[in-house]
Amino acid sequence: xxxxxxxxxxxxxxxxxxxxxxxxxxxxxxxxxxxxxxxxxxxxxxxxxxxxxxxxxxxxxxxxxxxxxxxxxxxxxxxxxxxxxxxxxxxxxxxxxxxxxxxxxxxxxxxxxxxxxxxxxxxxxxxxxxxxxxxxxxxxxxxxxxxxxxxxxxxxxxxxxxxxxxxxxxxxxxxxxxxxxxxxxxxxxxxxxxxxxxxxxxxxxxxxxxxxxxxxxxxxxxxxxxxxxxxxxxxxxxxxxxxxxxxxxxxxxxxxxxxxxxxxxxxxxxxxxxxxxxxxxxxxxxxxxxxxxxxxxxxxxxxxxxxxxxxxxxxxxxxxxxxxxxxxxxxxxxxxxxxxxxxxxxxxxxxxxxxxxxxxxxxxxxx
Amino acid sequence: xxxxxxxxxxxxxxxxxxxxxxxxxxxxxxxxxxxxxxxxxxxxxxxxxxxxxxxxxxxxxxxxxxxxxxxxxxxxxxxxxxxxxxxxxxxxxxxxxxxxxxxxxxxxxxxxxxxxxxxxxxxxxxxxxxxxxxxxxxxxxxxxxxxxxxxxxxxxxxxxxxxxxxxxxxxxxxxxxxxxxxxxxxxxxxxxxxxxxxxxxxxxxxxxxxxxxxxxxxxxxxxxxxxxxxxxxxxxxxxxxxxxxxxxxxxxxxxxxxxxxxxxxxxxxxxxxxxxxxxxxxxxxxxxxxxxxxxxxxxxxxxxxxxxxxxxxxxxxxxxxxxxxxxxxxxxxxxxxxxxxxxxxxxxxxxxxxxxxxxxxxxxxxx
DNA sequence: TTGTATGCGTTATCAG
DNA sequence: CTGATAACGCATACAA
Numbered sequence: 073x074x075x076x077x078x079x080x081x082x083x084x085x086x087x088x089x090x091x092x093x094x095x096x097x098x099x100x101x102x103x104x105x106x107x108x109x110x111x112x113x114x115x116x117x118x119x120x121x122x123x124x125x126x127x128x129x130x131x132x133x134x135x136x137x138x139x140x141x142x143x144x145x146x147x148x149x150x151x152x153x154x155x156x157x158x159x160x161x162x163x164x165x166x167x168x169x170x171x172x173x174x175x176x177x178x179x180x181x182x183x184x185x186x187x188x189x190x191x192x193x194x195x196x197x198x199x200x201x202x203x204x205x206x207x208x209x210x211x212x213x214x215x216x217x218x219x220x221x222x223x224x225x226x227x228x229x230x231x232x233x234x235x236x237x238x239x240x241x242x243x244x245x246x247x248x249x250x251x252x253x254x255x256x257x258x259x260x261x262x263x264x265x266x267x268x269x270x271x272x273x274x275x276x277x278x279x280x281x282x283x284x285x286x287x288x289x290x291x292x293x294x295x296x297x298x299x300x301x302x303x304x305x306x307x308x309x310x311x312x313x314x315x316x317x318x319x320x321x322x323x324x325x326x327x328x329x330x331x332x333x334x335x336x337x338x339x340x341x342x343x344x345x346x347x348x349x350x351x352x353x354x355x356x357x358x359x360x361x362x363x364x365x366x367x368x369x370x371x372x373x374x375x376x377x378x379x380x381x382x383x384x385x386x387x388x389x390x391x392x393x394x395x396x397x398x399x400x401x402x403x404x405x406x407x408x409x410x411x412x413x414x415x416x417x418x419x420x421x422x423x424x425x426x427x428x429x430x431x432x433x434x435x436x437x438x439x
Numbered sequence: 440x441x442x443x444x445x446x447x448x449x450x451x452x453x454x455x456x457x458x459x460x461x462x463x464x465x466x467x468x469x470x471x472x473x474x475x476x477x478x479x480x481x482x483x484x485x486x487x488x489x490x491x492x493x494x495x496x497x498x499x500x501x502x503x504x505x506x507x508x509x510x511x512x513x514x515x516x517x518x519x520x521x522x523x524x525x526x527x528x529x530x531x532x533x534x535x536x537x538x539x540x541x542x543x544x545x546x547x548x549x550x551x552x553x554x555x556x557x558x559x560x561x562x563x564x565x566x567x568x569x570x571x572x573x574x575x576x577x578x579x580x581x582x583x584x585x586x587x588x589x590x591x592x593x594x595x596x597x598x599x600x601x602x603x604x605x606x607x608x609x610x611x612x613x614x615x616x617x618x619x620x621x622x623x624x625x626x627x628x629x630x631x632x633x634x635x636x637x638x639x640x641x642x643x644x645x646x647x648x649x650x651x652x653x654x655x656x657x658x659x660x661x662x663x664x665x666x667x668x669x670x671x672x673x674x675x676x677x678x679x680x681x682x683x684x685x686x687x688x689x690x691x692x693x694x695x696x697x698x699x700x701x702x703x704x705x706x707x708x709x710x711x712x713x714x715x716x717x718x719x720x721x722x723x724x725x726x727x728x729x730x731x732x733x734x735x736x737x738x739x740x741x742x743x744x745x746x747x748x749x750x751x752x753x754x755x756x757x758x759x760x761x762x763x764x765x766x767x768x769x770x771x772x773x774x775x776x777x778x779x780x781x782x783x784x785x786x787x788x789x790x791x792x793x794x795x796x797x798x799x800x801x802x803x804x805x806x
Numbered sequence: 807t808t809g810t811a812t813g814c815g816t817t818a819t820c821a822g
Numbered sequence: 823c824t825g826a827t828a829a830c831g832c833a834t835a836c837a838a
Contacts, residue, residue: 086592088566090831101809106833114807131589137513137569138831141504141814148547148568155533162529166522169550178568180515180545183536199455201515201545202504222498225453339736366733369706457815468825473817481823505815508830809838814831822825 089130098126109134140202149177149392150198152208154186154235159364160381161209164233167385168207175393177204184211192219205229205392210236212277229395233388234379238278241405243395245387249279252377252412253286254293256359257331259375259414261294263422265329265357269302269320271313271341273333280308283333283361302327306337313340321348328356329420335360335367335376342374342419357420372418380410456497465493476501507569516759517565519549519558519575521602526731527748528576531600534752535574542760544571551578559586572596572759577603579644596762600755601746605645608772610762612754616646619744619779620653621660623726624698626742626781628661630789632696632724636669636687638680638708640700647675650700650728669694673704680707688715695723696787702727702734702743709741709786724787739785747777 091109095102100119107115108123109132126132140146149172153161165181172179180201184191191211198206199222206223210232217237223230229243236244260268270287273280284303291298301323306312313332317340320326332338338360342352350356352372359375360367367374387408458476462469467486474482475490476499493499507513516539520528532548539546547568551558558578565573566589573590577599584604590597596610603611627635637654640647651670658665668690673679680699684707687693699705705727709719717723719739726742727734734741754775 086594088593092831102832103809103834104807107808110833116807119807133563133567135508135569135831136567137504137508138814139833141502141508141816141830142832142834144814146504156523156529156536157533162523162525165548166524166550169523169548173549173564178547178549178564181532181536181548182540182545183533196500197540197545200500200503202502226455227453366736369733370736371738459815469816470818470825470827471823474824477817483823486823502815505830506817508814508832509816509818511830807838810836812833812835814833816830817828818830819828820826822823 150203163381167382171389249282250286253283257290269327271332308334310340313337317341317344335364375420517570530748534749538756616649617653620650624657636694638699675701677707680704684708684711702731742787745780
């Protein structure tokens with residue numbers, strides 16, 4: 073049989089080189105290796121370079137598991153999101169991963185699937201994985217928060233983003249939903265609309281409650297009173313929008329504008345209105361919320377609120393890292409409130425507003 | 440000063456309970472605890488239940504870091520994707536996370552940002568984090584593959600998805616892009632189109648090359664010869680589609696159909712065609728690739744190919760776990776080829792095809 | 807400036 | 823069935 077070459081680059085299993093290996097090779101102690109690699113102050117420059125060279129030669133990779141176990145602090149961050157689909161959460165995760173990676177952290181991602189029980193299990197898993205901190209956007213069905221007590225009691229930094237806990241003093245990065253709703257509704261009114269309806273989301277979620285409140289504030293500001301008939305509580309899906317719009321258009325005195333707390337719902341509303349021969353925005357103006365990609369593609373394009381997804385991700389990481397680095401500080405919850413941006417588009421623009429500044433360019437993905 | 444309560448549920452740092460703590464409490468050895476918790480065969484049933492009860496009482500959480508360090512095998516999987524945006528990658532990641540989590544694994548996610556150097560760093564980070572396996576969809580700029588050698592040489596399972604290495608024997612889960620292009624082009628021809636153009640992507644990427652080949656095969660099959668003028672190589676963005684369509688429509692003999700290797704590009708083409716007053720699909724039929732969410736929303740809706748994102752994620756995890764569990768087997772690369780699904784929509788449907796079966800319902804996201 | 811010794815929390819290998 | 827002990831790879835308090 074043909075003799076096989078020996079000492080060739082082993083194609084099979086190959087145990088990675090450890091600090092002990094380097095120490096043996098150089099005839100020094102592991103301590104020295106450790107110090108050289110972690111740039112400790114008391115280390116000879118020539119020793120240091122010798123170690124670094126050898127490390128490079130053997131392609132030494134530090135074992136972060138061992139390091140984390142020893143130090144009691146890993147370089148892992150945990151994210152819990154309801155799901156990774158649509159535009160919003162992927163974008164936030166994108167921002168988070170980018171910021172975390174820049175800071176030398178890796179990110180473990182979990183989906184709660186909008187299920188509180190799953191969310192609890194996610195927390196357990198992340199604790200078990202010894203992450204250095206957790207970022208979470210609450211599931212839609214989460215109503216009790218005691219699964220987060222363990223996180224706090226361990227002194228683990230915890231930051232909520234977008235969907236946060238209510239009225240508790242927690243770290244959170246959220247959009248100013250109230251303001252978003254306010255400026256959006258105000259814009260509809262400024263277009264001459266008299267009867268602005270509202271497609272509202274589940275009111276136990278702060279984001280939807282705040283959007284509702286912003287809507288109310290705009291009405292109040294304009295001296296208008298609320299017509300209960302023109303507020304519909306839905307799950308914010310596209311079919312919801314279709315159905316509610318059908319009801320509204322059958323009213324003796326239908327609305328002439330709709331502020332939807334979500335883009336999918338706004339889309340449904342717009343589709344149904346046009347199906348029934350109404351002109352958008354002339355007969356009925358429409359605005360959504362979230363700046364989903366499709367809002368630029370519909371006919372007409374849909375006015376919406378940009379949620380600063382990436383900024384949200386970055387801000388979340390920043391807040392978390394501050395807590396992690398500032399180690400043993402007592403516990404001083406902080407909130408970051410992002411300002412929404414109104415993107416005025418065809419679905420609501422009846423007359424040119426005062427010098428509408430050029431809006432941000434549409435983002436185009438490469439498949 | 441007011442005396443502080445002692446021994447209250449510590450609101451600050453709280454060191455987690457370890458197996459040693461349980462052992463001390465019960466007056467048994469750590470070994471026993473370990474066996475009880477890991478359901479070892481040689482353990483008394485009453486001892487076992489005692490341990491489990493105590494573990495529950497103290498809310499014991501195993502330290503996976505320590506476990507992984509000792510066993511040399513973690514419960515972490517790594518994903519490397521070009522980016523987490525658009526529809527495709529988030530969906531695949533969704534599928535991956537779901538499947539991995541079901542199998543008791545957590546997932547670390549990295550973005551290469553379409554940058555080969557970043558991709559290499561991602562690999563290093565994942566190795567350092569001691570993941571049990573790596574899933575990767577190659578960056579657009581990756582042309583050399585030696586950064587994956589280290590992965591193999593460590594015996595670490597590696598599975599590519601969607602964007603795989605060329606002509607190497609690797610584990611991969613890919614869509615049958617050739618077939619997708621074939622059935623899509625065939626469909627356009629069956630609608631009576633005579634001059635089918637092709638919006639092609641970067642040909643060093645296998646997915647785009649295969650789509651091009653599928654297009655050619657359909658032409659050949661129909662006895663048509665290739666008109667070089669009707670193939671445009673682009674980066675597959677929406678503006679690319681606009682620009683190329685403008686060129687094509689200026690030809691003395693313009694195409695009457697376009698098969699685009701991507702939806703964004705197809706969208707641009709459709710927009711430009713309509714802007715120039717052409718009817719879609721009557722004057723020019725259009726089909727895309729990827730089943731982006733917006734293809735259901737345009738006017739007309741865009742015919743496209745569904746890439747089975749979630750199945751791809753699941754299949755990737757399945758393949759990876761097989762390799763992980765089958766530990767020391769030599770190295771037998773396997774491929775999973777997913778079948779594409781043609782979704783016939785308004786942009787290409789000139790005449791009813793033979794009993795077009797009802798297609799899968801549109802997926803609606805909740806914001 | 808370098809080395810020695812110990813421990814992080816778990817599991818595997820031995821004996822009893 | 824149970825226990826003592828070593829080891830995984832790294833970092834640090836302490837001594838030299």
